[in-house]
Amino acid sequence: MDELALEMTGISKTYEVNNVRALNNAEFRVKRNSIHALVGENGAGKTTLMKILNGLERADSGRIFVNGEERTIKSARDAFTLGIGMVHQHFRLIEDFAVAENVVLGAEPCGHTGIVDKHAARKRVQKLADDSGLRIDPDVRVSRLSIGQRQKVEILRVLYRGADIVILDEPTSVLTEQEIVDLFSTIRRLKEEGKTVVFISHKLQEIMTISEEVTILRGGVTIDSGSISSFDAKKISFLMVGESVDLKTSRPKTKLEEDALVVDSLRVKDRRGLTEAVKGVSFGVSRGEVVGIAGVSGNGQSQLVEALIGLRGVFEGSIRVDGKDITASSTRRRRECGLAYIPEDRIGAGASVSSSITENIIVDKYHTKTFSRTGWIKYKAARSYCEDLITRFDIRTPGPLFPVGLLSGGNIQKVILARELSSAPSVLIVCEPTWGLDVRSIRFVYDRIDEIKSNRAGILLVSSNLDEILTLADRILVMCSGRLVASLENNGSLTRREIGEYMMGIACQPEFREPGTQNELS
Ligand SMILES: Nc1ncnc2c1ncn2[C@@H]1O[C@H](COP(=O)(O)OP(=O)(O)OP(=O)(O)O)[C@@H](O)[C@H]1O
Ligand SMILES: [Mg+2]
Structure with a gap:
């Protein structure tokens, strides 16, 4: 045979x-x-x-x-x-x-x-x-x-x-x-x-x-x-x-300024509303800072993000962007307050596959002066804006009017990244930004994240890839069983193993211990 x-x-x-x-x-x-x-x-x-x-x-x-x-x-x-x-x-x-x-x-x-x-x-x-x-x-x-x-x-x-x-x-x-x-x-x-x-x-x-x-x-x-x-x-x-690509970044040094995002005592219920998925989480992200969230999936990270972007109701606690309370705001209002978001499920939540690249890119901007006049969309302006992003993000497409659904998987990702990373947000929440991307595109995304950080945005990075978090984040918050268990400065000596111990619930920093528990997690 x-x-x-x-x-x-x-x-x-x-x-x-x-x-x-x-x-x-x-x-x-x-x-x-x-x-x-x-x-x-x-x-x-x-x-x-x-x-x-x-x-x-x-x-x-x-x-x-x-x-x-x-x-x-x-x-x-x-x-x-x-x-x-x-x-x-x-x-x-x-x-x-x-x-x-x-x-x-x-x-x-x-x-x-x-x-x-x-x-x-x-x-x-x-x-x-x-x-x-x-x-x-x-x-x-x-x-x-x-x-x-x-x-x-x-x-x-x-x-x-x-x-x-x-x-x-x-x-x-x-x-x-x-x-x-x-x-x-x-x-x-x-x-x-x-x-x-x-x-x-x-x-x-x-x-x-x-x-x-x-x-x-x-x-x-x-x-x-x-x-x-x-x-x-x-x-x-x-x-x-056709070239060698290095994924290391020197992580730009920025001056930490006031908090761009403040999350206070946040409690969020699970899908069925029966149990708490996020059990009283508090943290801030400063302007000019990348904060990574690490954790084994299913420990409340996705519910936390859903609450931040307005896809899930908050049971208790508050969320502020640039001092404005957005705890109960619509997703549109959140965007207007300066929150940008790259979802992990880019096909389901991020893109309309039957629409063109242009429509996908200007979906949150078509009502602005740049793209509309007396209720009419300025197609020329939209088109040239998209053409520029297509070049910068190296989106492989025959043109800006091409349906997103017919692009290759990685190129669909790039359309969403282009839309979100090209705005000038106060707070950017990024989930799994490099899923499905080849090395050259990953390099590009890392550079954009560093650039947005240098432009004084606060970035919350949720990634299941610890190497990615260690490459980009200035500080790492670890979630376990719906709670924060550690806040670690990424000063170069932090190891995957150390983070892993917090992720698995083997260790918990004293300031995150539940009142009444002796040592580690209850
Ligand atoms: N149904 C389609 N109609 C038109 N063009 C398509 C279609 N599917 C893929 N293409 C184009 O064919 C080329 C190859 O796409 P393909 O999906 O095979 O790439 P890939 O290697 O799987 O990429 P990725 O790593 O991004 O998934 C791309 O330029 C893509 O835009
Ligand atoms: Mg493919």
């Missing part, structure tokens, strides 16, 4: 809508039962290549061999029949359905009457979850799940259909460090079971850790491929972007 599970040769693809040549004679060969990383900068063509393999896009030319036999793949169903399954960069789950319903959707077990056998579906999903180590309750609604759990559901969907070749499109860009550890053990387990895994990622360290083989795409062309042992992170990065 051929040792290649998969071979794609001479694959070319031009998207007609925008005349973008996404792939140009690309080559992709994957050994059976291996873990293969597919890498390349934003817009390099990774997702397109995998969509072609899944029958979701048609190549203009090229051949596909699965287990040594040439195949035509016209639909996702064809791909599944050949044992190929893909977990997409942007999840495709139905929020209102339970886990089991989502997993079996389109391939439901039916009784002899032809009616979907819900009981059988539930049982099968439970067994699959147990066998694969992807532990998740089949009955819970997807809307209740964290991003990491949603991803498990997506992987279960693929396994349920019997995939032998599992493609994961940027599975880790939305995961916390612990979730990544779990995912890696799942990937290794899949390999032990004889499956082949294709893994798309921008994180070089991960690629070096998990993969055995690597293929590098640049501008739709396969630049290099081979065993991971013949590469190192620097070489891969260089091959991806």
Whole structure:
């Protein structure tokens, strides 16, 4: 039997809508039962290549061999029949359905009457979850799940259909460090079971850790491929972007001024309003300061941010921006007070995918004098403003009127970043600013954050990536079980381990102890 599970040769693809040549004679060969990383900068063509393999896009030319036999793949169903399954960069789950319903959707077990056998579906999903180590309750609604759990559901969907070749499109860009550890053990387990895994990622360290083989795409062309042992992170990065990029920043020294953001004794309830997710949190962010929030996800960080930006009611306590109380203000009023926000869920909360780049960028500015006159939008002004941002943020698009939904994943991120980072906020709240971005774009975002800080804004950075927090933040607040447990100056001697102890609730600084508790957390 051929040792290649998969071979794609001479694959070319031009998207007609925008005349973008996404792939140009690309080559992709994957050994059976291996873990293969597919890498390349934003817009390099990774997702397109995998969509072609899944029958979701048609190549203009090229051949596909699965287990040594040439195949035509016209639909996702064809791909599944050949044992190929893909977990997409942007999840495709139905929020209102339970886990089991989502997993079996389109391939439901039916009784002899032809009616979907819900009981059988539930049982099968439970067994699959147990066998694969992807532990998740089949009955819970997807809307209740964290991003990491949603991803498990997506992987279960693929396994349920019997995939032998599992493609994961940027599975880790939305995961916390612990979730990544779990995912890696799942990937290794899949390999032990004889499956082949294709893994798309921008994180070089991960690629070096998990993969055995690597293929590098640049501008739709396969630049290099081979065993991971013949590469190192620097070489891969260089091959991806054609230059070496250093992510270190010297963190500009700024004079700390008055508080831009003041949060006082904030209490926020969870989604169902039953328990407190944020249990009395107080802190300030000065102008000219980057404050990082670290914590294992699910310890109140997202509820805190939702309360700050007005997506979740405050139960007790107050929030002030530049001295103005915004605790109960609308999101629009918050923006007017100088609060800008980059959400972690950029597709769901940050962008309107069916609208153009221009519409997405001026959505919060169209009523200002620059962009409107007597109720009419000044299209020329809007267009040239966007063209400038497209150049500065290196958004790969045919033009400013192009729908955001048709951009590559990383380029969608850049549109949102461009909108938020180009305003001159007093307070900027940034969640996971570099999810899904390639190194060059990460460098760019770090520089913008430093620049906004130098322009005297206060920045609150929420990131699951400790290295990112250590690179950018002047001070680090650690959250655990809905409370702050530490405030640490990032003076260069702080270690990941020290922060980790606070994150896990092993340690708590005296000033954050609950009255009545002896030493550490209650
Ligand atoms: N449906 C589409 N219609 C038109 N153009 C598209 C479509 N999907 C992708 N493109 C374009 O094709 C190119 C390659 O995109 P692709 O999504 O394959 O990149 P990628 O390597 O996955 O990038 P990222 O790391 O940002 O996800 C990009 O220039 C993108 O704008
Ligand atoms: Mg992609």
